[in-house]
Amino acid sequence: MKQLTIAKPVKGVGIGLHKGEPIEIILEPLEANSGIVFFRKDLNISYKAEPANVINTQMATVIGDHRGYVSTIEHLMSAINAYGIDNIRIVLNANEAPVMDGSSISFCIMLDEAGIKELDAPKKVMVIKKTIEVRDGNKFVKLIPTKEPKINYTIKFDNAVIGEQNYCFEFSKKNYIENIARARTFGFLKDVEKLRAMNLALGGSLENTIVVDDNRILNPEGLRFKDEFVRHKILDAIGDLTLLGYRVFGDYISYAGSHHLNHLLTKELLKDEQAYEIITLEKDYEKDYEKVFA
Template identity: 60%
Template sequence: MYQTTIKKAVELVGIGLHKGTPVRLRLEPLESNSGIVFYRSDVDVAIALTPENVVDTKMATVIGKDGIVISTIEHMLSAVYAYGLDNLKVIVDADEIPVMDGSSASFCMLLDEAGIKELDKPKRIMRIKKEIIVQEGEKYVKLSPSPDLKYDFTIKFAHPVINKQEYVLEFTKESYKNEIARARTFGFLHEVQYLRSKGLALGGTLENAIVLDDKKILNPEGLRFPDEFVRHKILDAIGDMSLIGMNFIGNYEAMAGSHDLNHKLTVELLKNPENYEIIELVGEKTAELEKAYA
């Protein structure tokens, strides 16, 4: 199994969640061993996708370099990771990735348009060898050894529409597209009002997020899945975990996980080489992975 990139450059224009202004996103192919590289075309700054370059995790995953940032990268990265892409240049002309409809469905469509191209070097993958957990009170995120890739997420909100939800994704590219990609981000009306008072979430609408008041959902079309909230948390987690730099094999488990806990988990994982092994997928070892990303 070989490393991949996209067959051709593709682009779209969407609204940035926080500033509410149009953002042009362009994806371009890269050669083997290039990794995922972000580039701000408006200020001519490249930012490598590494945990060291994460500068904020309060409301989204934000990477930065020398004071230049790119925010809300996780929805797009979730799709990139699910498609098994190893090498990609991500170009934006502003400080955030467009929010689109609040899910990763638009990014999946963009990658389908671009197509996937095999390169000349073997694909590298990380196998989790030891259990790693990051915990804060009742909240935790955990990686553990497993022969396959699974995401098991539980959330609890004191809201009548959400309450407690759990979802387990047995990962393949198809299961991701069918079960996770369309799940939208969500927020509460009082939070949106507060953020707007601070000059944030100016692009947030019922077109790109599920919004709830104290008792109900305000979106007239309702939910795409009865448990759309926890499915979106898995979408976020997949995007956040892509910062380890490659696809991995193991189980991810979370109770009320967050961007911040996911970032701390990637840092903890990479801190000790005994936590993992990196293998090149050649010969028979690739069979299961090829099924996952077919």
């Protein structure tokens, strides 16, 4: 099994969720062993997508340093993971990735347009060897060893519309596109003014966010899935784990997780060299892992 990149550059435009401004995005091929790289062309600065470069997880996953940053990368990262892409450059002219419709399906469409290209280097994956867990009160995220990775996610909100939801996602590209990619980000009407006072969510609208009041959904079209909320949290978690630089072969289990807990989980994992192994997918190993990339 070989490393993958995209076959040709593709360009798109969308609104930034937090700043509310139009953002141009270009996806470009990269050579083997380059990883996922974000390039701020307005600043002429590149940031590799990896836990060491995460600087904020308050409302989104943000990478950067004192010179600049790129926010809201998780939806795009999630789509890149689903397509099995190892190496890609994302060129932006602003400090966040566009939100598109609030899900990752627009990025999947861009990747379909770009096409996939095999590189002359073997694919590598991260195999979880022992359980790693991070807790905050009753909230937790953890990784457990397995060769057939799943995400088992539970959310619980004190809201009549959302309540408690659980979804178990089994990894495959087809399953992702059909059951996860279209799940949109969500927010509460009561929080909108507070966020906008913080210069956040300025680009949020009913076109890119599910907006929930005390007992109703404000979006006229309603939900895409009855449990769209927990499916979107899975979409986010896949994107956050992609910062590890490899497809992760381990069960991810979460109760009321968040970008912050996901980031702490990746840091905790990388601190313990006995907790994981990087495996090169030569022919002897391929049969154990290939179905996840189908």
